[in-house]
Amino acid sequence: QQQVKQSPQSLIVQKGGISIINCAYENTAFDYFPWYQQFPGKGPALLIAIRPDVSEKKEGRFTISFNKSAKQFSLHIMDSQPGDSATYFCAASNNNQGGKLIFGQGTELSVKP
Amino acid sequence: DAGVTQSPTHLIKTRGQHVTLRCSPISGHKSVSWYQQVLGQGPQFIFQYYEKEERGRGNFPDRFSARQFPNYSSELNVNALLLGDSALYLCASSFRGRAEVKNIQYFGAGTRLSVL
Numbered sequence: 001q002q003q004v005k006q007s008p009q010s011l012i013v014q015k016g017g018i019s020i021i022n023c024a025y026e027n028t029a030f031d032y033f034p035w036y037q038q039f040p041g042k043g044p045a046l047l048i049a050i051r052p053d054v055s056e057k058k059e060g061r062f063t064i065s066f067n068k069s070a071k072q073f074s075l076h077i078m079d080s081q082p083g084d085s086a087t088y089f090c091a092a093s094n095n096n097q098g099g100k101l102i103f104g105q106g107t108e109l110s111v112k113p
Numbered sequence: 114d115a116g117v118t119q120s121p122t123h124l125i126k127t128r129g130q131h132v133t134l135r136c137s138p139i140s141g142h143k144s145v146s147w148y149q150q151v152l153g154q155g156p157q158f159i160f161q162y163y164e165k166e167e168r169g170r171g172n173f174p175d176r177f178s179a180r181q182f183p184n185y186s187s188e189l190n191v192n193a194l195l196l197g198d199s200a201l202y203l204c205a206s207s208f209r210g211r212a213e214v215k216n217i218q219y220f221g222a223g224t225r226l227s228v229l
Binding site: 031032036041043044045049091094095099101102105106 | 144146163207210211216218220223
């Protein structure tokens with residue numbers, strides 16, 4: 001029940017294309033869903049986050065789509081750029097468990113010029 | 114402002130040894146969490162401390178322990194090291210001890226531990 005499943009494991013997209021990464025969860029008590037971006041040798045950095053009472057959130061080229069009934073959420077990166085090449089992690093948390101984040105397995109994104 | 118700082122950057126130990134990893138949170142942040150990231154996987158939660166009290170513990174053996182000091186910095190200790198403890202150890206800080214949209218968790222660059 002604590003798992004967050006992420007797909008695909010790796011993704012190759014052409015420059016200017018749309019990158020889509022999907023996550024699914026089981027625990028309906030989760031109430032916070034962030035996406036993190038990690039470059040080699042660096043720690044994860046927050047990209048965008050959403051609460052379950054919102055179906056979509058957009059910040060620049062990054063959009064989270066959230067489907068509460070399906071227990072799924074996804075990250076869309078519009079106009080993907082080579083600089084977006086990194087590993088992306090979805091995560092989930094239950095506020096009653098403090099700051100504990102449950103991470104997905106990660107998606108390695110490569111944007112080809 | 115400095116971000117979350119972790120030391121050392123890299124560490125090589127042998128099986129059975131003990132290790133101490135250190136974390137300084139962003140100034141003003143009162144919560145520190147520790148995660149283990151094995152190569153090719155997502156970070157796994159180890160501990161959370163808020164206002165110097167343990168607020169959460171992940172599914173890790175008692176060989177793992179941590180504490181938070183009055184200045185909100187933190188140490189992660191691992192005893193009797195095993196080969197499987199080789200990983201990147203990440204520290205994250207936030208102002209409050211809650212995971213929510215208005216309380217971002219900021220991660221440090223981590224300590225790369227290799228156990229030989």
